[in-house]
Amino acid sequence: MTLEVHGLGIGGLVRGVSFGIARGERVGLIGESGSGKSLTALSIMGLLPEELAASGSVTLDGRELLGAPEKDLSRLRGNEMSMVFQEPMTALNPAMRVGAQVAEPMRIHRKGGKDPEALLASVGLPGVARAYPHQLSGGQRQRVVLAIALANDPKLLICDEPTTALDVTVQAQILELILDGVRERESALLFITHDLAVVASVCERVLVMLDGEIVEAGTTREVLTEPKHEYTKKLLAASDLEASR
């Protein structure tokens, strides 16, 4: 397993969460707002707000992350593990050209060799390196964020509602880029969404979270066609997924 989470607890808000993601595997985390999805992701990245403490165990390729010194975590973030958030503008520096921002993770982690222009072109953005974020559309900004997240070929990519803030027409393109990006690198993917159609198109396995706990887990097909937990059944009934009818 690339990522292993055992008995993760976060200040009573998340309880007993356990799962693993193998190299190249794509796992969805679904559940309603407030169920603890984002906190779970932030605890893996070592980015929980200071007032919240995590217990249990989170390992990346066997190395324990919970309680690891900040200098070790910052060496891993943007390098061996990256995260893409819902709102690209919050992840970008408004005063810095996007080419320089894409080059930054390689500079910080002293990994050379990759041309920021080429990285931007690989997410469908040729010739924008000298642009500032405000000159780009929302979808283009999220492409830049993805290029930054993938710059150092992370072992783990976490996406937290990466397409929720985007137009429907742009969403599918971003999902395709995420899929291509993790496939090429054999990165493990943890994909947080409330959109079951997105889970169906992106993930091989799904975890269903309710009130801080995982209440159901299985292959995407199992969970979306034969849900066992009442809550999952409700989620499916409320969605417009073909399989739920």
Ligand SMILES: Nc1ncnc2c1ncn2[C@@H]1O[C@H](COP(=O)(O)OP(=O)(O)OP(=O)(O)O)[C@@H](O)[C@H]1O
């Ligand atoms: N710093 C904090 N201190 C106390 N409670 C918090 C803090 N951050 C989040 N929470 C609470 O923890 C719970 C889980 O939040 P979390 O953001 O993980 O949910 P989520 O499933 O990701 O929801 P969303 O889809 O809205 O992001 C919520 O009830 C939230 O109010």
